[in-house]
Amino acid sequence: MNKNFSWFNLTSITFGFAFLYIPILLLVIFSFNESKLVTVWAGWSTKWYSALLENQALKDAAWVTIRVGLVSATVSTVLGTLAAITLVRMGRFPGRTLFSGMIFAPLVMPEVIIGLSLLLLFVAMGFDRxxxxxxxxxxxxxxxxxxxxxxxxxxxxxKSVEEAAMDLGATPINTFFQVTLPIIAPSVISAWLLSFTLSLDDLVISSFATGPGATTLPMKIYSQVRLGVTPEINAISTILIGIVTIGLLLAAYVTKRQTERSERERRKAFGAAG
Amino acid sequence: MSAKANGLGRWYVIAAPYLWLLIFFLIPFFIVFKLSLSDVATAIPPYTPTFSWSEGIGKFISQLDFENYTFIFGDPLYVNAYLSSVKIAAISTVLTLLVAYPMAYGMARAPKSWQPTLMMLVILPFWTSFLIRIYAWIAILKPEGFLTMFLMKLGIISEPLQIMNTTTAVYIGIVYSYLPFMILPLYASLEKINPALLEAAQDLGSRPWRAFWQITFPLSLPGVFAGCLLVFIPAVGEFVIPDLLGGSDTLMIGKTLWNEFFNNRDWPLASAVAVILLLVLTIPIVLFQRQQQIERESGR
Incomplete structure (x- = not known):
């Protein structure tokens, strides 16, 4: 592989990542700018972060967003895991095609359609939004x-690990909690983190689904962004980027350790057998 | 197989996600369709029920009201919004492919020890807020923004660039925010290609460029296909990017729907716009589903 890694490859990677990261870096750097002008550097300052702490509306929105994120990520991970088991382990059952369609369609469906349709459902059901x-x-x-x-x-x-457990008399529920879940745990954690950050970021679907009283952070940011670029938005964005980065690094670390451990155990098992 | 033995338990596992998606994903579409056939009213909620299911099927059919649809097709504003959304999404998809391909190719060729880190660097922006990443571009593209300052300092331009609030800015925004969706499937298919194939081609005297077009590119087509659909479909209905980066002349249907709903409070018309958008996207969505299915089956 390495001998095929040419200057061309290195250049395209470098430019590609510069394109991906320079906008984010500029945003983070200018959140520490002394001046109110977002594009002119006037020295380091953290005053926009302290300004955030005094903004009660923003803090309220952040709190709503975090609560929504925690509840929805938890329920979505449970349902998502069940859905994954259905897709992979349940073989054929009536309505399987429809089911896999409903799992994959929302990944590409424009958010305005999902948002509008959910809102109309909530109105039809008479829910308080x-x-x-x-x-x-x-x-x-x-x-x-x-x-x-x-x-x-x-x-x-x-799959034979699961089958072995059941041959030895474990019930399907026992098998799931003692065999399957420990093995898929890193992906379940990743799924939770991904659901949480997607919930944290969502603007369009929340705007449709909300009612008076519940404003999320992206909705608050959006209404301010429409008025123009301000260092306060840079500061709040930087905090959000920081949270997501730490979360993702944590997830990567958990996955890496888990794979290393299972690799070690496998080698040990093979060593003992040989 | 043995998981299937437990009949009742199996149905409980299937039922929870199934029912959730039926209620919150599928049924709402029927409600959207139903509402698209009714009239707007100054009430809460702002529409009149045109028909009710209880009055029998004959009554139901006689009351169907396609007024919103005839209105949309009669008004060039809406027709143009659909056409221009598809055009903008298609051009952006091609641009995204052009940016993503060399990157994914370079990543697949990079030393094995770099690859997890490179993957991580692609995924990280995808996890970062969409809104924030679009916001970051406003400071770059606006007339007194970073790009103008940078190019002026280099002496390349003397007048501020007029990119902000144009369709060009929308292209940049879409390419930027959907880039990870294109890179990941491309990388997955490029990484699977056996390097021995290329070595064999070289040994037999094929030039690298020819080997690329005859071996690498055809083998990467599943990734190209998946990536293009992952970018194109959501881009057609994009709202945030045209709203924040585009100008008044940038027509996109997601923005039209949003305005009908939030500004004009015409829910029935917004629903009709959504139904037609969904019909426009049916073919690409079905293609995407089939592609995912093939991928899943071959992954086993």
Whole structure:
């Protein structure tokens, strides 16, 4: 492989990542700018971060967003894991094609359509729109991402381990909690983190699903962005980027350790057998 | 197989996600369709029920009202919005492919020890807020923004660039935000290609460029296909990018739908716009589903 790695490859990677990261870096750097002008550097300052702490409306929105994220990510991970098991382990059953269609369609479906259709459902059902309707809307689209993440892991691992457990008399539920879940745990954690960040970021679907009283952080940011670029938005964005980066690094670390451990155990098992 | 033995438990596992998606994903589409056949009203909720199911099928059919649809097809504003959304999405998809392909190719050729880190670097922006990443471009593209300042300092331009609030800015926004969706499937298919194939081609005297077009590119087509659909379909209905980066002359249907709904409060018309958008996207969505299915089956 390495001898094929030419200057051309290195250049395209370098330019590609510069394109991906320079906008984010500029945004982060200028959140520490002294001046109110977002594009002219005037020295380091953290004053925009302290300004955030005094903005009660923003803090309220952040709190709503975090609560929605925690509840929806948890429910969506449970439903997504069940959906992944259905897709990978359940074989054929009536309505399977429709089911896999409903899992994959939301991944590409324009958000305005999902948002509008959910809102009309909530109105038809007579729900009070607010925290719970946003949460239900988020569960709906994030569970599909969760299902895809867990599904990839379920497909990878050797089914015979599960079969062995059941041959030895474990019930399906025992098998799931003692054999399957520990193996797919890293993907379940990733699914939770992905659902949480997707929920944290969502603007369009939340805007449709919400009612008076529940404003999420992206909705707040959006209404301010429309008025122009301000260093406060840079500061809040930087905090969000920081949270997501830490979350993702954590997920990568968990996955890496898990794979290393299972690799070690496998080698040990083979060593003992040989 | 043995998981299937437990009959009732199996149905519980299937039922929970199945019912959830039926209620919150599938049924809402029928409600959208139903509402698209009714009239707008100044009430809460702002529409009149045109018909009710209880009055029998004959009554139901006689009351169907396609007024919103005839209105959309009669008004060039809407027709143009659909056409220009498809055009903008198609051009952006091609641009995204052109940017993503060399990157994915370079990643697949990079030393094995780099690859997890490179993957991580592609995934990270995908996890970062869409809104924030679009917002970051406003400061770059606006007339007194970073790009103008940078190019002026280099002496390449003397007048501020007029990119912000144009369709060009929308292209940049779509390419930027959907790039990871294109890179990941491309990388997955490029990485699977056996390097021995290329070595064999070289040994037999094939030039690298020819080997690329005759071996690498055809083998990467599943990734190209998946990536293009993952970019094209959501881009057609994109709202945030045309709203924040585009100008008043950038017509996109997602924005039209949003305005009908939030500004004009015409829910029935917004629903009709959504139904037609869904019909426009049916073919690419079905292609995407089939592609995913093939991928899943071959992954086993």
């Amino acid at each position: 607010g925290f719970w309707t946003i949460t239900m809307a988020h569960i709906t689209f994030t569970m599909c991402y969760a299902a895809v993440v867990v599904q990839a892991r379920l497909q990878d691992f050797d």
